[in-house]
Amino acid sequence: MRVVVARSIDAALAALASATEASRILAGGTDLCVEFESGRTRPDLVVEVGRVAELRFVRETQAGLEIGAGSTCADLLRSAPVARGADLLALAAREVGAVQIQNRATLGGNLVTASPAADLVPALFALGARVRLASLAGRRELLVEEFVTGYRATARRPDELVESVVIPPRPAGExxxxxxxxxxxxxxxxxxxxxxxxxxxxxxxxxxxxxxxxxxxxxxxxxxxxxxxxxxxxxxxxxxxxxxxxxxxxxxxxxxxxxxxxxxxxxxxxxxxxxxxxxxxxx
Ligand SMILES: Cc1cc2nc3c(=O)[nH]c(=O)nc-3n(C[C@H](O)[C@H](O)[C@H](O)COP(=O)(O)OP(=O)(O)OC[C@H]3O[C@@H](n4cnc5c(N)ncnc54)[C@H](O)[C@@H]3O)c2cc1C
Missing domain, CATH: 3.30.390.50 (CO dehydrogenase flavoprotein, C-terminal domain)
Structure with a gap:
């Protein structure tokens, strides 16, 4: 197994260029380490993105609230823009595991695991979130319902990194x-x-x-x-x-x-x- 510790999005994308279906991105590791331990996942390549600061942000844009995939549940709970523009995500993040898990578990990890029991994913569905994906081949955006395709299955290609999700502005009186x-x-x-x-x-x-x-x-x-x-x-x-x-x-x-x-x-x-x-x- 090859392990690449990426310090930037560019470095992660370069490493992912040779990724296969068996390759994995490691963020907080709260899902993936359980899979490693059980032997369910035996990756040929692991690209560690836990230290990529560019993936950990919340910013208000014209398209809505953009949240980096590396943002943890604790980040979501502490963020004033999330409380204003994506309160459902903060309510969901509060329900994920215990504080130790909330400190590591990322938005991107919850989304890509695509467990039917995930807490952040229904909040993203209700908020009409869009998922931003990046690879060396370019960038694309999918509605979260198009991204989650089945039991622990998504539309992500092996060479793609989830960079962020965008929550459209909330209508008045919602x-x-x-x-x-x-x-x-x-x-x-x-x-x-x-x-x-x-x-x-x-x-x-x-x-x-x-x-x-x-x-x-x-x-x-x-x-x-x-x-x-x-x-x-x-x-x-x-x-x-x-x-x-x-x-x-x-x-x-x-x-x-x-x-x-x-x-x-x-x-x-x-x-x-x-x-x-x-x-x-x-x-
Ligand atoms: C004790 C415990 C309690 C838990 N309780 C809950 C709970 O109450 N509710 C809940 O919803 N979940 C729970 N979980 C599951 C887990 O914490 C969440 O799903 C978490 O958000 C996963 O994020 P992570 O950063 O740890 O992902 P990781 O384990 O690092 O990765 C998970 C998957 O996402 C992929 N991935 C990660 N980041 C990216 C990215 N940027 N782009 C593309 N792919 C990526 C990985 O390759 C992997 O397939 C629990 C887990 C544990 C161990």
Whole structure:
């Protein structure tokens, strides 16, 4: 195994030019070291980017809030621009592991692992984030839903580095919420995780859920019902319909499919209910 310790984005891209499907980028190592330990991953090349300062930033731009892939959960929690322009990410970062993990775990690592149970990924879905990728061949940008393609699978090519994500400016009057359910209140992997953003009268709803399918997904059926002007009294029924249609939970070591469906329904009703108009006032 070849190990390259990169000190700049250029050095990382140069090393990644010869990367294969088996190669890995090492950031905080909180996912990758577990894979090394279990023998699940035996890379031919490891490019260490944990000391690349250029990947660790938060800046407000015309396109929105740009956050470097090397930003840690602790960085997200400390950042005033993140609190202003991507509060869902800060709420999610607070739920990742314990303080020790938050000090190492990066945004890029959470996104590229693409675990269905990841906490930052649903927040990125709800915020309509775009993912910026770089390689020696050039740069490209993908919507986060296009980037996460399946169970721990992404659209990233082996030679590409995730440089940053861009969160578009939040519309006025938007409601946002993040809710995670695990075995304990702290330090547990999610059984169900929800992040959502909703405009007045349900306009532009983006509702993302994790741990209820092989990948993070959006609840398109519920989003469409909200856009049509869903009354509060009809919410529970619409949620049950959407959860049945849009999710594909499984039984696994953490939970059962039945429990995940029931809890997702309850979380959605509880979180969305206060924002909906009663019958007669709904559009
Ligand atoms: C004890 C423990 C508790 C945890 N609890 C949670 C939790 O509650 N919620 C949660 O969501 N996660 C949790 N995790 C998982 C993990 O901490 C997160 O997914 C974390 O964000 C991964 O980031 P990292 O920097 O450590 O990634 P790494 O382990 O360094 O890398 C992860 C993957 O991303 C790739 N990668 C990293 N950076 C880049 C980049 N810039 N460009 C391209 N590819 C890249 C790597 O090649 C690798 O495939 C936990 C892990 C542990 C060990």
């Amino acid at each position: 409601h946002r919420a993040f809710h995670k359910v695990g075995t304990r209140r702290a330090q547990s992997i999610s059984k169900v995780v929800v992040a959502l953003a909703l405009g007045p009268r349900g306009a532009g709803a983006r509702i993302a859920a994790g741990s209820v399918a092989e990948r993070t997904l959006r609840l398109a059926t519920l989003e469409a019902a909200l856009a049509r002007g869903l009354a509060r009294e009809r919410l529970a029924q619409a949620v049950a319909h959407a959860v049945a249609l849009d999710t594909r939970p499984r039984d696994d070591v953490r939970s059962t499919a039945r429990y995940r469906r029931a809890v997702l329904e309850r979380v959605l009703v509880r979180v969305l209910g206060p924002w909906l108009e009663p019958e007669g006032n709904a559009a």
